Amino acid sequence: MKESDFRDVFVRIRSDLLIIDDSIMTDRHHASNGNYEDDDPQNQIGGIIPAFSLSGWLRHGMEKVVQERDGTACHPGESNANFRKDDVYSRDLDAGYHPKGDCLEDEDGNGCVILDLFGGFGNRPGKVMRRPIKFSPVRSSVDYTRGQAEGHYRRLNRNIVSRNRGDNREPLRNAEVDAVANLDGCWHLSFRETKPEFIALLAEAIDYLDAHQTDFMHQLGGARNFGGGIVDCELVNPLYNETELRRVFDRGKGETQKMEEKNEKWENNHLHEFEGALAERIKEGP
């Protein structure tokens, strides 16, 4: 592996509806010039999907991959947090987790592969940087090579209505939720240090998340009971150049022969080798 080759990778993310609680940042005040109407279909609002939810979603997928390979994953919480009282923590430890940071007592001091990637124990930096996704409704202005997406900002209203017949379903409470509809774009991940097992774990986790996209546990963000956060995802072949990366998102064009060759090369020459490294790393134990 020429490690420098795989420092920046992209995951294609598609979702009909994504609700990141209240934390989508929009530029509507710039776009609207003070005349913004929530329900105006002409509004050209873009924004940013912060990386927190994306990161948790990916991490959970990676934990599953480690567990399916008979390893244990770092517990994401601190061992002294309140959930320990509720037996939740010890239940998690029985279900494929080890106490966060216990794995740091290994020889190289890197911990398990999950801790190595995500960091966070005693201020350790994670070796994968998860960037936010910038989205825009105007496809021609989306730069996929910079980890951007086409997406349409929507503000949804949820009314909690009275159950009393005499009230004629009068709203008791009204909540506004920020959402992104018809999202299609790139999530840019950068490795501060690349290791073959990192790439293999990413590739397998993205496959896992795609296959389990309607599992409640593996949907992304909020409103999951209502079909929010069902994500089609795939790792964009890291061998693609920028032109090929853009072509992935061009609905009018398919793969070139060169891209097909690169797909075969990726599968046969790289991924298998990386998966071997992942198996080895997990076998070493946490």
Ligand SMILES: [Zn+2]
């Ligand atoms: Zn660990």
